[in-house]
Amino acid sequence: MAGTGAGYDLSVTTFSPDGRVFQVEYAGKAVENSGTTLAICCKDGVVFAAEKFLLSKMLVPGTAKRIFPVHRRAGMSIAGMVADARQIVSRARSEATQYFNAYCEEMPSELLAERLGLFMHAYTLYWSVRPFGCTALLGCVDQETKKPSLFCIEPNGMVYKYQATAEGKGKQAAKTEIEKVLANNPELTCEQALMLVAKIIHKVHDEKDKDFELEISWICPASNYEHAQVPAEQRKAAEAEAKRILEAEQEDD
Amino acid sequence: MKYKDGVILAADTLASYGSEARYKDVCRLKKVGEYTLLGGGGELSDFQYLSDQLDEMADEDWLNEDGCFMGPKEYSSYIGRVMYNRRSKFNPLYNQFVVVGKKKDEPAHLMYVDHQGTAFEENFVATGFGMHLGIPLLRNSWRADMSLDEAKALATKCLEVCFYRDCRAYCKIHIGVCNGTSVDISAPIPLNHFWGHGAWTEKRLEDDDPTATW
Numbered sequence: 141m142a143g144t145g146a147g148y149d150l151s152v153t154t155f156s157p158d159g160r161v162f163q164v165e166y167a168g169k170a171v172e173n174s175g176t177t178l179a180i181c182c183k184d185g186v187v188f189a190a191e192k193f194l195l196s197k198m199l200v201p202g203t204a205k206r207i208f209p210v211h212r213r214a215g216m217s218i219a220g221m222v223a224d225a226r227q228i229v230s231r232a233r234s235e236a237t238q239y240f241n242a243y244c245e246e247m248p249s250e251l252l253a254e255r256l257g258l259f260m261h262a263y264t265l266y267w268s269v270r271p272f273g274c275t276a277l278l279g280c281v282d283q284e285t286k287k288p289s290l291f292c293i294e295p296n297g298m299v300y301k302y303q304a305t306a307e308g309k310g311k312q313a314a315k316t317e318i319e320k321v322l323a324n325n326p327e328l329t330c331e332q333a334l335m336l337v338a339k340i341i342h343k344v345h346d347e348k349d350k351d352f353e354l355e356i357s358w359i360c361p362a363s364n365y366e367h368a369q370v371p372a373e374q375r376k377a378a379e380a381e382a383k384r385i386l387e388a389e390q391e392d393d
Numbered sequence: 394m395k396y397k398d399g400v401i402l403a404a405d406t407l408a409s410y411g412s413e414a415r416y417k418d419v420c421r422l423k424k425v426g427e428y429t430l431l432g433g434g435g436e437l438s439d440f441q442y443l444s445d446q447l448d449e450m451a452d453e454d455w456l457n458e459d460g461c462f463m464g465p466k467e468y469s470s471y472i473g474r475v476m477y478n479r480r481s482k483f484n485p486l487y488n489q490f491v492v493v494g495k496k497k498d499e500p501a502h503l504m505y506v507d508h509q510g511t512a513f514e515e516n517f518v519a520t521g522f523g524m525h526l527g528i529p530l531l532r533n534s535w536r537a538d539m540s541l542d543e544a545k546a547l548a549t550k551c552l553e554v555c556f557y558r559d560c561r562a563y564c565k566i567h568i569g570v571c572n573g574t575s576v577d578i579s580a581p582i583p584l585n586h587f588w589g590h591g592a593w594t595e596k597r598l599e600d601d602d603p604t605a606t607w
Contacts, residue, residue: 209456233456237449369458 153267163271164264167295170273171220171307175352176344177206178306178314179217179277180322180337181288185330185360186279188217189337191308191345192353207357207369211236213246213281215357215367219307220274220295228276228293231259249280253291253299261297271295275307281359288359310344317343330360334374338382354379394517394535396544399495399572400465400503402432403548405556406581407563414563422569424576426451429465429494430569431472434520435508436487443472443486465494465571469504469512477510485509489520495573519551522559527551541570553584 148154149162156162175191190206207217208225210232218225235255239247256276264271278291292300292307304322306314317340325332334356341354356370356378370378394401408416421440423431425447433440447468454463469492479485489507496502505511505518517535519527530551539547545568556562564584570577 205458209458211452212455237452241445241449 151267152264152269152271161264161296164296167271167273168275171275171295172309172311174220174274174308175206175349176306176308176310176314176341177217177219177277178304178311178318178337178340179279179290179302180304180318180328180333181279181290181302182328182330182333182360184286184288185281185358185363185365186215186288186290187330187333187337187358187360188215188277188279188356189341190217190355191310191341192355193350194353195350201353205355207355209367210252210278210280211240211246212366213283213359214249214252215279215359217277217279217357218274219277219311221272222274224272225274225276228256228260228272228274232256232276232278246283249278249282249289249291250301252280253278253293253301256293257297257299260293260295264296277305277307279359281365283365286365306340306344309346309349310341313344314340330358331362334358334370334378335381335385338375338378339385342379342382342386394531394539394544394548395501395503395537396539396541397537398541399570400430400493400501401541401544401548401571402430402491402493402569403545403552403566404432404434405552405563406565406567407561408437409561412561414561417563417565418581420567420578422567422578423447424569424578425468425492425494426454426464427462428496428571428573428576429463429468429492430571430576430578431468432491432493432520432569434489439486439488440490443475443488447472462496464496464499465492465502465504466496466499468492468494469502469506473504473506473510473512476506476508476512480508480510491518491520493569494571494576497573499573501571501573522555522562523551526554526558530554541572549582549584553586556584556586 145162148156152163175193177190179188188207192206206222207215208229209215216229235252236247260272263269272295276293281288290302292302292305304318321336338354345352356375358370359367402422404421406419407414408419421433423444425431472492476486485508487508492504494502504514517531534547552566556564564586565581567581568579
């Protein structure tokens, strides 16, 4: 990885002759090397999942989260440097709160995503700061229409609206799996998605990596359309079922 | 007032504009967070302002996702501090608040906070005319082991007396109940009031008598 920039990669304010800003691309590398995270817009809400690497057996389960609530009906799951991401989560929270204070209405998801895109992009313009080394998957459910939406905000400030997407190490494999799932189940509900999402994360997990804890949260009727971590029993049941199916599939191969 | 399983709060539905009974369908009770009920008398705009601030605090509490929420003790303490510091800056929120609630298995909590920053805990409190007309009734009839219906009946009776004797009161009320698991504010309840007393209906003056009755 060293040396390919040939001197054009020393500062975020420098373009290379072929029009690339290497520092921003390097920030993207931090995302590519992190644990997989994915999010899916289901018929009745949004499901987030993250492969949280356990650096030590002594880590208390349920801590060092990668999925954060932004406001009642919005959550954000992070790929990349979570410490960087906390700034973005904090910014998203204040944007949403200030919007509500001004307009007495929950912030529309597209607007929030756009603001975050501008925020992240601003850090790619100046020599004195560095870009965020993380990608945020922002999932929201509209308060009135109950329509789910999902946005991916990258370190370069680009914002993409997705039906479902994945980021991190296993993103290519995960995206393929998600496309298969959605092709088979166009009317997928969040409850149905739980097991499928657990299966995808377990499947794309690289055995060479450390052990991981599956973090899932959702915004759906079961959580009263509020962002909430999936209850422990449901998560464990989904994981157990996912592992069972994966083992069965491996035996078939 | 506190009752056996929690705490209730009752308020009438009037927002006056000086002496004018301007808005007669106002809910002066507000659910704060998960376990707390705030009842406000005095300046309605200040009550609304504080309500919005408390809603923001409750949302930040919710963002922590740590499985525990602030309860009536926390909110009443915060409100008490805010009120005292505002009065010390000569910019008070002109309200008398009753902050009640019950957080799960903790004991029921009832606190009075006012625009001067006075804050105290009690088993039953009242604001405004309720202090003068209602507290004596509460002192006579309140018991720690009252059932919900008894407590509601006592609160209703106090507000009925207030409606009879306070020119600036109203005959529709809300009753809010905090029982440790939920906070429920009732639909507006009309009070019974009787005006068929002899003193009102009997003719005291003879015809053509121009003098007053007193």
